[in-house]
Amino acid sequence: MNEPYKMSVETQAAPVIEPGHTFASVTDKISSIVLTRPASNGWFIGFGIAFLATMMLLYAIGYLFIRGIGIWGVTIPIGWGFAIVNFVWWIGIGHAGTLISAILLLLRQEWRNSINRFAEAMTLFAVACAGLFPLLHVGRPWLAYWLFPYPSTMGVWPQFRSPLMWDVFAVSTYATISALFWFMGLIPDFGTLRDRSTKKWIRVVYGMLAMGWRGSARHWHRYETAYLLLAGLATPLVLSVHTVVSFDFAIGIVPGWHTTIFPPYFVAGAIYSGFAMVLMLAIPIRKIYGLEDFITTRHLQNSAKVMLATGLIVAYGYGIEAFMGWYSGDRFDAFTLWNRVHGPYAPWYLSLLTCNIFIPQLLWIRKLRTSPLGLFIISFVILTGMWLERFIIVVVSLSRDFLNSSWGMYYPTRWDYMTFFGTIGMFLAAMFLFCRLLPMISIFEIRTLLPQAEGKASEAAE
Amino acid sequence: MKRDPIYGMMAEFDTPTALLDAAHRTYEAGYRKIDAYSPFPVEGLAEEIGFHHDSVALVVLICGIIGGLTGYLMQYWCDAVSYPINVGGRPYNSWPAFIVITFELTILFGGISALLGMLALNGLPMPYHPVFNVPRFSSASKDRFFLIVFSSDQKYDPAGVRSFLEALQPRSISEVPS
Numbered sequence: 222m223n224e225p226y227k228m229s230v231e232t233q234a235a236p237v238i239e240p241g242h243t244f245a246s247v248t249d250k251i252s253s254i255v256l257t258r259p260a261s262n263g264w265f266i267g268f269g270i271a272f273l274a275t276m277m278l279l280y281a282i283g284y285l286f287i288r289g290i291g292i293w294g295v296t297i298p299i300g301w302g303f304a305i306v307n308f309v310w311w312i313g314i315g316h317a318g319t320l321i322s323a324i325l326l327l328l329r330q331e332w333r334n335s336i337n338r339f340a341e342a343m344t345l346f347a348v349a350c351a352g353l354f355p356l357l358h359v360g361r362p363w364l365a366y367w368l369f370p371y372p373s374t375m376g377v378w379p380q381f382r383s384p385l386m387w388d389v390f391a392v393s394t395y396a397t398i399s400a401l402f403w404f405m406g407l408i409p410d411f412g413t414l415r416d417r418s419t420k421k422w423i424r425v426v427y428g429m430l431a432m433g434w435r436g437s438a439r440h441w442h443r444y445e446t447a448y449l450l451l452a453g454l455a456t457p458l459v460l461s462v463h464t465v466v467s468f469d470f471a472i473g474i475v476p477g478w479h480t481t482i483f484p485p486y487f488v489a490g491a492i493y494s495g496f497a498m499v500l501m502l503a504i505p506i507r508k509i510y511g512l513e514d515f516i517t518t519r520h521l522q523n524s525a526k527v528m529l530a531t532g533l534i535v536a537y538g539y540g541i542e543a544f545m546g547w548y549s550g551d552r553f554d555a556f557t558l559w560n561r562v563h564g565p566y567a568p569w570y571l572s573l574l575t576c577n578i579f580i581p582q583l584l585w586i587r588k589l590r591t592s593p594l595g596l597f598i599i600s601f602v603i604l605t606g607m608w609l610e611r612f613i614i615v616v617v618s619l620s621r622d623f624l625n626s627s628w629g630m631y632y633p634t635r636w637d638y639m640t641f642f643g644t645i646g647m648f649l650a651a652m653f654l655f656c657r658l659l660p661m662i663s664i665f666e667i668r669t670l671l672p673q674a675e676g677k678a679s680e681a682a683e
Numbered sequence: 684m685k686r687d688p689i690y691g692m693m694a695e696f697d698t699p700t701a702l703l704d705a706a707h708r709t710y711e712a713g714y715r716k717i718d719a720y721s722p723f724p725v726e727g728l729a730e731e732i733g734f735h736h737d738s739v740a741l742v743v744l745i746c747g748i749i750g751g752l753t754g755y756l757m758q759y760w761c762d763a764v765s766y767p768i769n770v771g772g773r774p775y776n777s778w779p780a781f782i783v784i785t786f787e788l789t790i791l792f793g794g795i796s797a798l799l800g801m802l803a804l805n806g807l808p809m810p811y812h813p814v815f816n817v818p819r820f821s822s823a824s825k826d827r828f829f830l831i832v833f834s835s836d837q838k839y840d841p842a843g844v845r846s847f848l849e850a851l852q853p854r855s856i857s858e859v860p861s
Binding site for chain 2: 243244245248370376377378379380381382384386387390391394397398401402404405409412413415416417429432433434435436437438439440441442443444445446447450451454455457458461465468665666668669673674675
């Protein structure tokens, strides 16, 4: 008799926002982090470390400008190396931010209101890190503008039939739209910060950013239309970006690249790693800034479920790759598969399977999905796994192509590592600054989550 | 023409429901030059003050189409007219290969026009606006809801509007200097 009741209590999800909040309390709570809370020692230490890593990145780039990309481990046959591995990894991480802000908005998943702001910031910074790599990898970064079709005295144009050109347009459109979407969401909150700040100059700065936003009903009407349309445009965009990234490989004929499963499995992998990064950021942020009321267990759990689902799609992708290696009867494809398991990079491939497929199956356990520490660790494992995946795709395929005479091995140099860890530093430094300077949770969207936000049209209207 | 020293009369409410109700009754009473302010989008509020359609969607549609045409024609002109290159024997106008950039530019133009169109139609950026002269209005971005009757309204007379707004039982009423 009691059984069904007990069941329903157990399966009841945690709330999106803890009860007891008012419009004023959510406003004060989130805006005070920016306006009144002093920066702690922990913040300075964390930012300091990230800043030093950014300086290391600048050093590595500076040396690269002087000496050229010969300082990296890239060489023939492995001409892509870390640069492309890191590019794909970073841009994939960015995808979760757009998924949360655009796709979940269209699907009316209101829980996304508490995490979309910093997920979008994460997207923006991740895309910035991603964009650096191809830019440096072109060899003469000061001529990177040749990628764009501008009327030059040489009279030639980019070759638009190349997937690498598609990538230029996809990634630069993605960066632009992500920045617009982020800024647009911030406008009403800039207005809040302008009205809350007590110091004149802070008021002026946020006032300029708010551009005179005053919350008029007409403005909100147009704002919501524009926001929805932007979400509608960003949704196919985000799916297209990683599809185009996968074309960089799939359009080529290298064994292990030339396959039609790449676009869907790249997109799923991108969201997989992106949600892992969202959790790695959300878990410390909610703890340190006491935002557990807004980023609840529900958010952690939902993100874990998304990771589980996309992780299974990725596993399916690996499965199909293996199956096609056998079924196609193509001896080079078959060899690629054999080489992954038995070749010189076998330990990398086995770690990839462990990180991306086996360990994340622990997410089936409910206790783990609600444990911040457990999720933090699993997210780290997934991010590592997704980096390894790109390494396997880029390096292993190039190291063993059609002719044994052109086989080779890839040895990353210290400059490769400095550049890679340097971008992680740059990403974290930007996140540290973001936490202090901008409201990291969308205040106006949190207000709409409160029960008292339900405006009832009056009886007089009837 | 000299500007009216008074911009309008403003009433403050505690809840979105009260504001919706007040907006409805003000519009019913025949006031047309009115506006309502809230700290988050309140469903149906724009309709209550007589604002039904915005043209943001139209702007985005037009700019999206322009973006798509730009994308395709640019590639066609560059690779088939201005400097035709034979790549792997494919036709100069190889449209399947041009789809990706056509799509990306559609999104880019549409997305930029969504933000800029919204701002332009809203008349933003606007460095000065009279409503900010009311000290209490700073709560409009926090937890209060405001209704204003502009002095440009045909039915506007200070005493009449004030007594009408008082009947709506607001939390406070202020005259807005322009």
